[in-house]
Amino acid sequence: MGTRKRTGLIAGLMVLPLALAACGGGDTAGTEEGSTEGQTLKLWHYEGEDSAMGIAWAEAIKVFEEETGATVEFEQKAFEQIQQTAGMVLSSDEGPDIMEYNKGNATAGLLSSQGLLTDLTDVAAERGWTETLPGSLQTTAMYDERGVMGSGAWFGVPNYGEFVTVYYNKDMFAAQGIEVPTTLAEMETAMDTFLAAGITPLGMAGAEYPAGQLWYQLVLAEADRDFVTAYQTYTEPVDFAADPLLQGAETFDAWVKAGYMAADAASIKAEDMGVAFINGTSPMIVSGSWWYGRFVADATDFEWGIFNFPGNTLNAGSSGNLWVVPENSANKELAYDFIDITMRPEIQALLGNNGGLPVAADPADITDPKSQELITAFNEVLDNDGLAFYPDWPVPGFYDVLVAGFQSLINQSQSPAEVLQEIGTAYDDGVANIG
Template identity: 65%
Template structure:
């Protein structure tokens, strides 16, 4: 499942500040001498995106003398819960960060609340800069389904799921970094044989679902992702790759690769256990990276889920421009600045995952690897989004299902049946429009 429902929401709610960056007057995008750009986002000031976007604002001001930038840092939940009302209001922004996906940006695009960015994406090179899987979350059809149609948003950072590992524990127990799923299984057997639970996860929140999805993706192709996420064709939950994912997940639970009490654990429990050096591996996303870099005191690193060509992940959130904006051209200029090498490198050098950065310009070796691995996944069209994305309310369905597999209260067949019906019902409702 996806970090937006967990980590980012919690962080963003903690800091709500309003900053006026310069002073001028007016708020139109026409021929008046005085203009205004109203900009909202919910990234923390010291986060990779917050640092980079502050610099983008400085560049924008230098290149647009006489334009006032009215920046407001909002809480994630403020925008998430009230977006339609906000951008329909005269008090709304001209450009804002917004969550990607059918239930968010897709819904607003379907309602006619977002500006069509297609011409700008072509003219300014955004379409060339973003891989097909990154473009998926930027484009929506007339039903608000991502993956095709017009551009309604632009991402300038990404995120993906990987394996974080404790190098000290690997060295202590003579375990090598696996390059195939078979090698990973052998590594986990070694840990279990020495009384160590090899993988930390969290059944009460998104991590267990991401682990299941990574396992399913090991047997999947792009056609499956298109069917599951974009409803191109019906999905058979009783067949591979979903069957393989569920059966392998259950097998890993039985073999002790996952702790029995993981069913009730939350993502924060998983993360703090890894930070404390108690867990050899966790399967989770790049959003942990900056925190691990700051808080971990042992030797650690990461690797892509071994053998997979497809990985849970996507673009980051989107810059969107409300249709009601009176400063659309200024908004487009700001978005364009965030795609420049200087801003992309700032994201990368502060622990983020830029979509268009030269890894050689990133100074920290771990940061370089984070970006190089993302570029590898993105370059092979390997971003497969998240398992809970397809239909509203699916997150809770999946959480319940994988808790049952961890505590072995249900069989894989039962869990697959439990998660199949809500998916089918949700897709049918979306298709009816």
């Protein structure tokens, strides 16, 4: 359940098995030549066109159509749209043949337990995916009959990694004489320096996931692996009135009171937070590696970089989101072929050189200096066995509960204890329903 030791990304994740490598070149994976001519594969994902995944998957679509003769009917969906409607859509005949979906108990796990996703266990073995992905990244691919990750059948396939880090504006740091912090106390001192200069130090989006992820990073500052395992997989009861959960909420509240984030942050969405960083108005944001390729492309008017959350051994992160094949998919073999193509070295290298974290690339093909910076930071987390998954994963509906709770903290309409009581009740009810 996420406790196995991770090796470095480049060193440990990038060797292709012969079965998968044989899919490269011009051969059509898993289909007889010409047998798929004229067929259509309906594909949904929510990655931006300029993101590393968006760039790599656009090329995978092109390769797929050239090799199979089939057509991809692609629809880009919003993350929130898929998050909120997937169960209803996949229960109908209106869904896609293959879809990107969020990993974790509350999302892919829930759909798998409802019989809405195809069991990929045999396909994963036949196609070599079980050999390509090490155990630490397979955690989010497998779910038991309750929908709890880490064991059971394969219901999804990740082809990239991700984690939460700190993006910072190097020019703004230099202008204030601030060094990259290595402890939480140093980060708070840096934010105090920005405040004294009339600059809000931390970009924040309370209307979506970033606020909950910041809270979780603060929780993880005092947590250990046993806590993560209990929180994510219910091995022990979790006390929301005690540390490290209480300490995380109280620190978040103190940062709000100090003015480290904007007063209107409760209504800001993640896209607005990202654009503010791109525009050079936020010295720092705490968010995921999925922004990296976007910032490489768009944040070109100043120097920027990343540093891992100071002082933390554990960090929010995991494999990337999953390719899932709905049980009602009309073209499952085509879906498997497409997944194979996204795992090829040339597609993985394209992902890696555009700011993504590939899981099956040739290390020699990762030549972009910014991409190497990201991979180095991710390796640091992996070497610490530091992937701690995400705060909204444990139970269905928890994402919305977290968003509402931390909007209340940003608005100062509730105390940390009151927010945690609501979050804890939703968590306990969800665990009880899972059984």
